Amino acid sequence: MQPRPGVAPFTVRTPRVVAARRLHRRRDREETGRFLAEGPQAVREALRAGLVVELFGTAQALARHPDLSAGAYPVTDEALGVLAETVAPQGLVAVCTAPDVPLESALARQPRLVAVLVEVRDPGNAGTAVDPYNGKCVRASAGSLFHVDLVRTPSVELDPLRGAGLQVLAADPYGDADLDGLADTGELARPTAWLFGSEAHGLPDAVAHAADRRVRVPIHGQAESLNLAAAAAVCLYASARALR
Amino acid sequence: MQPRPGVAPFTVRTPRVVAARRLHRRRDREETGRFLAEGPQAVREALRAGLVVELFGTAQALARHPDLSAGAYPVTDEALGVLAETVAPQGLVAVCTAPDVPLESALARQPRLVAVLVEVRDPGNAGTAVDPYNGKCVRASAGSLFHVDLVRTPSVELDPLRGAGLQVLAADPYGDADLDGLADTGELARPTAWLFGSEAHGLPDAVAHAADRRVRVPIHGQAESLNLAAAAAVCLYASARALR
Known part of the structure; x- marks a missing residue:
């Protein structure tokens, strides 16, 4: 498949580029329900998930990734530069539809492992509490944003989680239970919603x-505690192992 | 205990501050074998490990942490600002002796779990391959730098590790063995040296x-792979659990 034929590369002033570029701002993402994903890996996952609204690519990138280039708009290097946040975006940026779903829909699928991020602020760890669609978060998710159900709620409600058959475990450095102990007793083998707090305040x-x-x-x-990302990786791994 | 009495707060021009400040540069760290640690938590760990050469603190910070302030030099807020890298260093910066040890010494203690970082570059993950004493790495270690044996070698040699009774496991997204499988068969319960590669190249x-x-x-x-920090956290946790 080919990029749109006969189209001159879009520049930084082409209206579609101007509009897409605005999605770097949170307010515009929230108003439109759209966000940007960059690089071939993220674009491929977004296409598979059916979430790509528009794809922009340099001539070189579209030639290198013919599997991704159907319907893509060619853009100048300069236009790609303003659409991308990273220094080496590999020539591709997609406008995507934000895939978050209501809590009820996510729970209706009977998930066995749920991660609840309470007021997490570092986008590298999970997206800010309020905007998982900023660029750093999209990149940090390494594609998982496109195939994990993402739910945003104004507050943490445990009743719906319990109603869906999930036990609720809070990751807490001062907790009275110990992850190894729960693995030993088999408690980790129950469907689980993990609660993780913010980096600074827990x-x-x-x-x-x-x-x-x-x-x-x-x-x-002798370490005092793990950082949030390491603790979450370990808790979710231990649960996934117990749930096999 | 009290800070040194009768000393006027050091300024940015006081020779000890000027010399300490140079340790932000890798060349100076390597020439002196010293580095900077900031904040009460890191300073406390460094003191416990007997590695503090000089401690600088604002009057306010020294008053707030009397347990740390013995022998400390008072500094102006401005001087503290040039010694610290973070925006909120909480008033304390220590000049420390780099604690790395020769491989033979570390192995002579018969460790049961060793992490080998091969050309890891992101200081937030482990220190650059060449300088684990840059500020970002010291902060990321959250004190562990002061109570884990740290060895730096110009190349990776597996024979000494095996000679110390360690099996050598490479963390590899395309590996033919599976962490759960090794846990199930009991292989993880053997003393282990884990090899981790760089974020970009493995x-x-x-x-x-x-x-x-x-x-x-x-x-x-459906994720393609984990990032280095998450993979290392999971591998080391699984080993530590098996080695209990």
Whole structure:
């Protein structure tokens, strides 16, 4: 398949480029329900998920990725530069539809493992609490944004999670339960919603105490605690292993 | 205990501050074998490890942390600002002796779990391959720099690791062994040296193939791979759990 034939490359002033570029701003993302994904890997995943609204690529990138280039708009290097946030975007940027779903829809699929991020702020860890569609978060998700159900809620409600048959475990460095212990007793083999707090402040006390268990990752050494990303990776891995 | 009495706060021009500030440069760290640690948590760990050469603090910070302030030099806010890299260093910066040890010494302690970082470049993940004492790495280690044996070698040598009774496992997204499988068979319960490659390129082929096993973290979903920090957290957790 070929890029749109006979179209002169779009420049930074072409209206479609001007409009797409605005999606770097959160307000515009929220108003339109759209966001930008860059690079062949993210674009491929977004296409597979049926979420691509418009695709822009340099002539070189479209030639290198013929599988992605159907219907793409060619853009100048300069126009690609203003659409992309990274230094090396590899020539492709897509306007995508934000894929988040209502909590009820996500729970209706009977997930066995859910991660709830409470007031997480570092986009590299999960997206800010309010906008998982900023560029850094989209890149950090490495495509998972396009095939994991993403739900945004104004507050944390545990009843719907429990109603869907999930136990609620709070990741808490000062928790009285220990991840190894829960794995040993088989408790991790139950469908689980994990609650993770912010990097700086952890979970709000009220949220942590509303969970069924407060669970710490055992630290075999003298470190005081793990960072959020490491703790979440370990908790989710341990659950996924127990749920096999 | 009190800060040095009767000393006027050091300024940005005081020779000790000028000398300490140079340690932001890698060349100066390498020439002196010293580096900077900032914030009460890192300073406390460095003091416990006996690695603090000089401690600088604002009057406010020294008053707030009397347990740390013995022998500290008071500095002006401006001087603290040039010594610190973070926006909120909480008033304390220490000049520390780099604690790395020779490989033989580290192995003589018969470690049961060793992480080998091969050409890792992102300081947030482990320190650059060449300088684990840059500020970002010191902060990312969250104190572990001061109580884990740190060894730097110009190349990766597996024989000394095997000689110390360690099996060598390479973390490799395309590995033929699976972390869950090794946990199930009990292989993870053997003393282990894990090899982790760079974020961008993974392990060099020759290094990965020289390991006893190339091990992938099982991915229960559609993601293509984990980032280095998440993969390392999961591998080391799984080993530590098996080695309990």
